[in-house]
Amino acid sequence: MTDIDVHAPGRVELLLGNEAIARGALEAGVGFISGYPGTPSSEIIPTIAAIAKRNNIYAEWAANEKVAMEAAAGASFSGIRSMAVMKQNGINVAVDFIGNLQMTGIKAGMVLLVADDPGPLSSSNEEDTRIVAKWMDFPLLEPCCAQEAKDMTKWAFEVSEQCGLICMVRTVSRIGHTRANVKLGELPEVEKKAYYQDTWNMYHPTKGIHCTVGGFDAGLHPGKIKKFATVKEILAKAPQEFNWYTGPDEPELLIITSGVAYIYAKEALKILKLEDKVGILKLGTTWPLPEEIVAKHLRNTKKILFVEELEPFLERNVMELAASLPSGTRHINFYGMRSGHMRGYGDVNVDLVIDAVLKIVGGSYEPRDVTYGLEIEELAEAAPARPWEMCPGCPYRPFFWTVKTALQIDGRDGFSLVDVGCYTLGAFNAGYWQGRTTHAMGSSFGVACGLGKLEQFGFSQPVMAMVGDSTFFHASIPALVSGTWNNANFIAVVMDNSATAMTGHQPHPGLSTTVMGDTASAISTEAVCRSMGCRVEVCDPFDMEATKNTILDLLSDDSGVKVLIVRRLCELVRARVEKKPPFKMHVDPEKCIGEDCGCARLCTRMFHCPGLMWDEKAGRAVIDEVMCAGCGVCADICPKGAIIKETLQE
Amino acid sequence: MKPLPKDPLNILVAGVGGQGNVMLAQIIGQALVMEGFFAVVGDTFGAAQRGGSVASHIRISKDTEYSSIVPKGQADFILGMEPSETLRVMGQYANPATRVIVNPRVVLPPTVISGADTYPDINEVLAAIEKHCSRSWIVNATEQAMNLGNRLYANTILMGATLGTGILPIGRDSVVEIYKERFADPKLYRANVKALDLGISLTKESC
Numbered sequence: 001m002t003d004i005d006v007h008a009p010g011r012v013e014l015l016l017g018n019e020a021i022a023r024g025a026l027e028a029g030v031g032f033i034s035g036y037p038g039t040p041s042s043e044i045i046p047t048i049a050a051i052a053k054r055n056n057i058y059a060e061w062a063a064n065e066k067v068a069m070e071a072a073a074g075a076s077f078s079g080i081r082s083m084a085v086m087k088q089n090g091i092n093v094a095v096d097f098i099g100n101l102q103m104t105g106i107k108a109g110m111v112l113l114v115a116d117d118p119g120p121l122s123s124s125n126e127e128d129t130r131i132v133a134k135w136m137d138f139p140l141l142e143p144c145c146a147q148e149a150k151d152m153t154k155w156a157f158e159v160s161e162q163c164g165l166i167c168m169v170r171t172v173s174r175i176g177h178t179r180a181n182v183k184l185g186e187l188p189e190v191e192k193k194a195y196y197q198d199t200w201n202m203y204h205p206t207k208g209i210h211c212t213v214g215g216f217d218a219g220l221h222p223g224k225i226k227k228f229a230t231v232k233e234i235l236a237k238a239p240q241e242f243n244w245y246t247g248p249d250e251p252e253l254l255i256i257t258s259g260v261a262y263i264y265a266k267e268a269l270k271i272l273k274l275e276d277k278v279g280i281l282k283l284g285t286t287w288p289l290p291e292e293i294v295a296k297h298l299r300n301t302k303k304i305l306f307v308e309e310l311e312p313f314l315e316r317n318v319m320e321l322a323a324s325l326p327s328g329t330r331h332i333n334f335y336g337m338r339s340g341h342m343r344g345y346g347d348v349n350v351d352l353v354i355d356a357v358l359k360i361v362g363g364s365y366e367p368r369d370v371t372y373g374l375e376i377e378e379l380a381e382a383a384p385a386r387p388w389e390m391c392p393g394c395p396y397r398p399f400f401w402t403v404k405t406a407l408q409i410d411g412r413d414g415f416s417l418v419d420v421g422c423y424t425l426g427a428f429n430a431g432y433w434q435g436r437t438t439h440a441m442g443s444s445f446g447v448a449c450g451l452g453k454l455e456q457f458g459f460s461q462p463v464m465a466m467v468g469d470s471t472f473f474h475a476s477i478p479a480l481v482s483g484t485w486n487n488a489n490f491i492a493v494v495m496d497n498s499a500t501a502m503t504g505h506q507p508h509p510g511l512s513t514t515v516m517g518d519t520a521s522a523i524s525t526e527a528v529c530r531s532m533g534c535r536v537e538v539c540d541p542f543d544m545e546a547t548k549n550t551i552l553d554l555l556s557d558d559s560g561v562k563v564l565i566v567r568r569l570c571e572l573v574r575a576r577v578e579k580k581p582p583f584k585m586h587v588d589p590e591k592c593i594g595e596d597c598g599c600a601r602l603c604t605r606m607f608h609c610p611g612l613m614w615d616e617k618a619g620r621a622v623i624d625e626v627m628c629a630g631c632g633v634c635a636d637i638c639p640k641g642a643i644i645k646e647t648l649q650e
Numbered sequence: 651m652k653p654l655p656k657d658p659l660n661i662l663v664a665g666v667g668g669q670g671n672v673m674l675a676q677i678i679g680q681a682l683v684m685e686g687f688f689a690v691v692g693d694t695f696g697a698a699q700r701g702g703s704v705a706s707h708i709r710i711s712k713d714t715e716y717s718s719i720v721p722k723g724q725a726d727f728i729l730g731m732e733p734s735e736t737l738r739v740m741g742q743y744a745n746p747a748t749r750v751i752v753n754p755r756v757v758l759p760p761t762v763i764s765g766a767d768t769y770p771d772i773n774e775v776l777a778a779i780e781k782h783c784s785r786s787w788i789v790n791a792t793e794q795a796m797n798l799g800n801r802l803y804a805n806t807i808l809m810g811a812t813l814g815t816g817i818l819p820i821g822r823d824s825v826v827e828i829y830k831e832r833f834a835d836p837k838l839y840r841a842n843v844k845a846l847d848l849g850i851s852l853t854k855e856s857c
Contacts (some may be wrong), residue, residue: 013683014679014682014689145715174719177692178690178692178718179676179679179689180688180691180715349719349721350717350721351721368723368746369745369746372782379737379740379741380738380740380741382770383737384734384762385761391701604763604764605764605766608760608761608763610701613763614764
């Protein structure tokens with residue numbers, strides 16, 4: 001890809017969906033963009049940040065999504081088009097502000113870009129954020145592909161500006177993380193001048209342009225409703241290609257669909273050769289529902305199937321509309337999640353749509369020769385599972401190893417809570433099953449606030465709550481404040497690998513560079529915790545002996561919240577900066593006596609770093625030179641000292 | 651525009667996280683767009699950790715967008731960077747007409763190394779692959795790359811081997827042009843073109 005800000009209208013590029021969204025924002029003349037990293041939305045902000053300065057744009061990572069939304073609103077209030085970017089969990093954090101922002105409205109176009117993750121393919125939960133648009137009353141656009149993602153993002157700024165409310169663009173993983181052809185549009189020449197006008201005073205009795213009915217909050221809600229009433233008219237002017245129908249005039253079955261589900265429906269009908277019998281009503285503007293086009297097609301069919309992911313959003317809204325139509329819809333059979341033809345979880349695919357369609361219209365479909373299919377499926381079962389594993393050289397592996405050791409030595413059934421990040425793997429085999437719970441960002445500290453106050457009920461198990469360095473700043477500090485003030489007894493662990501690692505090593509407030517490459521004053525995690533009066537210890541997870549002793553010492557201290565900062569740079573970042581590994585590792589074949597050792601293959605069976613192999617023939621451990629990161633930790637695992645680390649020459 | 655034998659033509663690149671199949675699929679996609687096709691490349695999904703199963707999906711059409719995931723049994727060509735991953739992907743996506751390139755170099759998951767799971771006999775895996783496709787090429791890309799001095803050339807060799815089969819509607823020139831853009835260091839660029847040509851020669855003569 002050439003630069004995302006290339007001025008070449010009409011040129012076709014293979015763009016990642018998230019790059020297409022970034023391009024759409026550029027084509028709309030965006031001035032301000034803020035967000036928090038979260039798969040599958042993380043590429044949007046860095047794509048814009050890379051070209052921000054030369055295009056007079058400001059891009060940032062905020063501490064969390066609520067702050068991102070607030071910052072973007074500040075820009076909008078001052079006349080600068082802005083965008084807030086987040087994944088589905090992020091909107092939960094931001095929603096308190098959104099509920100208030102909707103009351104006052106915005107000035108310059110403001111887009112809320114939310115990337116949902118049906119599957120979930122890389123999230124701790126599944127959520128359909130379209131419901132927030134209906135709940136909070138703002139327009140919702142759902143692109144079906146990269147091209148629409150670009151075009152809709154651009155148009156969303158206009159929609160927002162026209163109705164005075166935020167406009168949401170909702171994508172999913174299969175759009176944001178798919179590359180496809182995108183035809184570029186014009187880049188506008190915009191003068192970006194920020195000025196906060198004095199008429200923009202929410203609560204002023206005469207100047208407050210949003211409080212014309214009765215002043216203060218009495219006017220806000222009616223004002224919002226009035227504005228939302230204009231949205232239908234604005235969306236009715238949607239470019240034709242966003243909402244349309246394809247198929248026969250009176251289809252045997254009508255599929256109503258939106259977003260990426262449309263692509264699956266289209267392909268399913270092509271495979272089944274049903275395009276002349278089954279019609280598709282493809283909606284791009286899904287809230288408020290484009291009633292006119294929907295009502296028209298409700299009259300022309302007797303069977304309707306809703307093809308969408310996660311929640312029966314279209315299904316409920318269309319049925320709501322159908323109930324209000326004077327012509328009545330008693331002749332229509334509705335199929336979808338309610339009827340069990342579609343599932344209310346996971347991502348949709350072509351095969352699921354084929355099944356649902358055939359259940360309604362009859363007929364059968366075999367994707368391949370049946371005998372062949374059974375044979376190859378059985379053979380494929382021999383492929384070994386590849387469970388999640390931390391990278392070779394990851395600082396978290398030795399830390400969870402040490403936590404397991406320390407809690408066993410302590411002997412009071414102590415346990416750990418993990419949070420959202422690479423260290424979530426601590427709750428799996430990769431982290432020796434140490435983490436017991438994972439919920440929202442920062443929830444491990446919050447849950448520990450409860451566990452840490454159960455002493456009066458006979459609770460005596462030690463609790464270690466773990467958050468990452470970025471998660472610490474995102475949403476863990478209020479829980480730390482609460483726990484410290486209420487004197488809850490737990491160890492608050494900050495797993496500091498100096499990066500928002502799992503989403504792609506984005507910077508955060510603990511680091512000294514911003515997403516635009518500017519120098520920032522890093523906020524010290526230690527200083528934040530010490531300012532609350534917490535005892536703070538810092539350890540290097542590669543020094544397992546010292547870390548174990550620190551943990552044991554903290555376990556014996558029951559004076560409220562103790563903070564343990566576990567600091568070691570993410571191996572992927574280190575390798576990028578330093579190029580060469582710290583050590584060259586090898587196994588001394590004289591010292592490793594394999595199964596005769598009595599260690600029960602501690603290195604390859606228990607510690608299981610992908611860089612350690614077991615040579616079946618020789619009955620010895622070996623280093624896999626292709627995988628090994630040269631961190632040197634396994635040398636301290638081997639009880640015989642058979643794993644040797646050699647310092648590499650400078 | 652080169653002729654497309656089938657619309658859509660469905661390609662899968664199967665491998666293990668860290669092998670670079672996402673990058674390989676992206677280069678194929680870029681070359682397709684350069685040659686005037688409509689390409690959809692489904693990127694890596696799931697926790698993008700090293701060591702997990704990764705399959706990239708490429709859908710090729712003259713004029714329209716298909717979904718980013720190949721429907722069941724509809725793969726026309728599978729580029730396998732690892733044997734068991736090739737077999738896994740075939741289980742879901744292959745049909746008797748599918749053609750397959752497979753790199754026989756095994757990547758063991760830690761669960762196999764620890765003894766908690768087993769890796770099937772490599773010869774049986776390769777035999778199963780060969781038996782269940784219309785044409786297969788075993789391309790020892792990792793070994794050939796080591797001979798060139800760096801295991802990273804394995805991907806370039808596999809890219810070349812793919813071109814050599816003539817299945818994809820893209821020419822060597824497009825790929826070379828993309829390499830020129832990607833590898834700023836002329837030494838690295840030349841080495842990759844050399845690896846690409848080696849790959850082409852591995853499948854072309856048997857065509």
